Amino acid sequence: MSSTQLTSPPQTAIVPPGGPTTFGSLAHHPSGGVQVIDDDPRHYVFSNVFAVAKAGAPYLRTAVAINQEYVLEATRAEGPSPWWSAAHDEFVLVMDGRVTVWLRKPTAPLVEPDHDGAVVFTAEPEGVPMGTIEAGRGHMVLLPAHSAYRFVPETSAVLLFQTVAGPQTEFRWNEICQTS
Amino acid sequence: MTQLSTSDLPAVAGLVDHGTNDHGYGVFGLGSFTFERDEYFATVRWPSGHHRISADDFLRAIQRDIAWEFFYGTVNFDGVLGTVNHYGRVDVCAGRFSKEHQAAGMAHTETFPTEVVAEAFLTIADDWTNEGFDPFVAPRETGSAFGRKNGSNPEALRRRRVTAERMVGAPGDEPLRTDDNGHPVNAAFSDVPQDEPVVRAEAGFADELVAFNLFAYLSRSPVTFNPSVVSACRDSLACPTTEEYILPIIHGNDRVEWFIQLSDEMVWEIEDGATGAKRATVVMKAGDVSAMPADIRHQGYSPKRSMLLVWENASTQLPDLIASGTLPSHPDVWSAR
Incomplete structure (x- = not known):
């Protein structure tokens, strides 16, 4: 039983029980789907993060999931991003590739405290640098409320944001979802 | 469907211990439900019916219900048994979401304070989980749930659920998992x-x-x-x-x-x-x-x-x-x- 195991198994070329772990990527993302018996497939709002990121323009923050005001947004990082800021915490999960997250503390809040979602800025906000985070596949990064942040990927990367719907959120359900 | 609530019951109604059966397991009552297990099966009885479920399946289901504090909405153990969370009260149900049981008049629901069901289910799971069986892990990682009563596994039933306030790894929040804190890579x-x-x-x-x-x-x-x-x-x-x-x-x-x-x-x-x-x-x-x-x-x-x-x-x-x-x-x- 794993509960009695004291240390991790060595990372070797031995195939784990059940087979190797498979992650998706921009280059390879086979998708499943909804097989309807007695239902409407649109009720499942089925899509694929990698396909959505691949199809959209770089840094288009496309909603792939929504639950009232909250969204998960998928985007493709390609070249340096604009700066964004939000009045609430956001989180980003790197689904593929590797990015450096640059964070700044603005001199004054860039977003009204009751504003939902990320706001974009074309120029670097005035303020002081908070630091950088280099993140690869599977890494989750906190984007603190009222910080400003941008991404610089090594090559192309796929990012999944946990945030609130706002002016940067793109809704393209008819383009991205299984409808029949 | 019959529905009873705590207000209908003269004395609610925690778990009632009906003693130990021939297989070594406790027999329990909760409201008008009776819970009993033998070497292979758990059997639940209510005034208008009864239902049998494999003991390992029952223990895996009741363990999730306990650990998740009855989760969001309905936790069906299978197509017949289950709970519905009202966040402060919990329905214990039999046949409620089975149209056949409904049609036959065999559906039954009783409502209890959450803490009553939580304590009752943990007591049942504790008594019915043998040493070596861990209902929270994959089948390849655990011993058998079956057979006569053979010890217990209380640690497996009391794992703490992670609930980060902001994010895992943030100051004062849930820690990362490491070998040193008992979380080796599976x-x-x-x-x-x-x-x-x-x-x-x-x-x-x-x-x-x-x-x-x-x-x-x-x-x-x-897990x-x-x-x-x-x-x-x-x-x-x-x-x-x-x-x-x-x-x-x-x-x-x-x-x-x-x-x-x-x-x-x-x-x-x-x-x-x-x-x-x-x-x-x-x-x-x-x-x-x-x-x-x-x-x-x-x-x-x-x-x-x-x-x-x-x-x-x-x-x-x-x-x-x-x-x-x-x-x-x-x-x-x-x-x-």
């Missing part, structure tokens, strides 16, 4: 990279620059099918989990929830939440996203250990808004956007 994820993000904080900002390797964190989960909060944006909760074999319950949520398959592949069998009629099969591969509507119930199958992000909206208003029809039971994205 053998099925021994190929998952364990590198951590490189954080370079300027002076004064060390507490605000927070990042961690979620996939490595999940690879160190000792299966146990969604746990790793990040919270107000009521938006990211609750990833590691899955292997079959979700031991059939979950009928009282709100829309979302699945994002992070690794490998799972298959979800979808049934009508009220009747159990088959509605769909959802196949999810890495990167796939699917909503789970509020009027269905779902059970997942994971042929190998996989990572799934369960995304919940914890707003306490949602169940009533959906039940009243104010909000639809599925994401209303097609007409409005």
